[in-house]
Amino acid sequence: MSTARVLVRAEHDYEVLIGRALEAEVVGAVGTEPRRVLLVHQPPLAGRAARLREALGDAGHDVLLAQVPDGEAAKTAAVLTDLWSRLGQAAFTRQDLVVGLGGGAVTDLAGFVAASWLRGVPVVQVPTTLLGMVDAAVGGKTAINTPEGKNLVGAFHSPRAVVCDLDTLATLPPDDHAAGLAEVVKCGFIADPRILELVEADGGTGARDPGSPVVAELVRRAVEVKAEVVSDDLREAGRREFLNYGHTLGHAIELSEDFRWKHGHAVSVGMVFAAELGHAAGRLGDEDVARHRGVLGALGLPLTYRQDRLPVLLEAMGRDKKTRGATLRFVVLDGVGRPGRLEGPPTELLEQAYAAIA
Numbered sequence: 146m147s148t149a150r151v152l153v154r155a156e157h158d159y160e161v162l163i164g165r166a167l168e169a170e171v172v173g174a175v176g177t178e179p180r181r182v183l184l185v186h187q188p189p190l191a192g193r194a195a196r197l198r199e200a201l202g203d204a205g206h207d208v209l210l211a212q213v214p215d216g217e218a219a220k221t222a223a224v225l226t227d228l229w230s231r232l233g234q235a236a237f238t239r240q241d242l243v244v245g246l247g248g249g250a251v252t253d254l255a256g257f258v259a260a261s262w263l264r265g266v267p268v269v270q271v272p273t274t275l276l277g278m279v280d281a282a283v284g285g286k287t288a289i290n291t292p293e294g295k296n297l298v299g300a301f302h303s304p305r306a307v308v309c310d311l312d313t314l315a316t317l318p319p320d321d322h323a324a325g326l327a328e329v330v331k332c333g334f335i336a337d338p339r340i341l342e343l344v345e346a347d348g349g350t351g352a353r354d355p356g357s358p359v360v361a362e363l364v365r366r367a368v369e370v371k372a373e374v375v376s377d378d379l380r381e382a383g384r385r386e387f388l389n390y391g392h393t394l395g396h397a398i399e400l401s402e403d404f405r406w407k408h409g410h411a412v413s414v415g416m417v418f419a420a421e422l423g424h425a426a427g428r429l430g431d432e433d434v435a436r437h438r439g440v441l442g443a444l445g446l447p448l449t450y451r452q453d454r455l456p457v458l459l460e461a462m463g464r465d466k467k468t469r470g471a472t473l474r475f476v477v478l479d480g481v482g483r484p485g486r487l488e489g490p491p492t493e494l495l496e497q498a499y500a501a502i503a
């Protein structure tokens with residue numbers, strides 16, 4: 146397949162590359178001038194990191210490999226401090242560069258190290274999960290967690306490039322792949338109905354197969370949606386909030402499950418809830434609500450949550466950092482591709498929508 150290139154407009158414009166066997170593109174994005182490169186990765190990607198180190202070394206760069214703990218354990222102040230020490234000891238300058246190779250946790254961490262060191266050094270993001278490719282690594286949000294919550298410390302720091310090598314998706318567990326597809330479907334509902342049609346055309350078979358051309362098209366389309374939205378609203382003053390479709394209830398489910406649920410699974414239930422809420426508010430028709438269950442269900446994503454949990458979820462939504470002021474805010478649809486806001490819906494409406502997903 147040929148490599149797709151999607152432009153993102155930010156403080157500096159950058160490209161998201163989508164294709165296969167893209168190691169040379171990562172080296173190209175780092176540049177021809179010799180520099181120090183901090184290559185951040187997690188243990189399962191040690192082999193790939195070693196190969197990339199060699200390729201970068203062959204191109205004249207001096208690579209520091211930084212293996213960080215697996216999963217969300219990478220996104221801590223302790224890991225960040227350790228990386229800062231490594232940069233200090235290597236006398237890392239603004240001419241040097243960070244590479245984040247991994248899932249969303251690694252690209253969030255690598256992005257924040259790059260944002261904070263010397264008030265900002267360049268970062269090239271190399272997401273290796275579907276969620277990382279279509280969401281975390283694109284758009285310049287970087288963060289670490291604190292004991293009080295996820296992503297509470299962070300910065301906007303746009304990458305120099307994002308390189309999505311679809312070959313890396315083959316090793317992803319099917320559950321993680323499906324969870325990433327939830328964010329792809331989200332892009333379908335808020336902006337690009339062709340994404341929904343691609344899933345509907347074969348009952349989700351192509352979408353579930355990481356090697357299929359359908360996945361390549363889905364990733365490109367989802368990245369195009371995200372690129373368009375963040376190019377228009379980098380700092381989330383307006384439209385970027387629409388990318389949180391399904392996330393208000395989704396975050397609350399993640400919290401109530403102590404993060405044992407995958408993000409995409411929680412967002413899947415959150416989107417069905419948001420569709421029901423839009424329906425209860427008289428804004429979204431029956432067929433579009435049914436389409437949520439059809440598409441997400443075809444991908445093996447969850448559509449329901451425990452009946453007794455509404456009070457706990459309401460409490461969690463109230464505490465969500467994205468809540469502005471005292472009222473709950475939801476992204477709802479006025480039709481496929483027509484996102485809008487619903488602020489402070491009455492409790493009866495929330496109960497009605499919840500009853501439909503419980």
Ligand code: GLY
Nearest residue numbers: 280284286385388
């Ligand atoms: N993940 C939502 C955003 O990047 O704004």
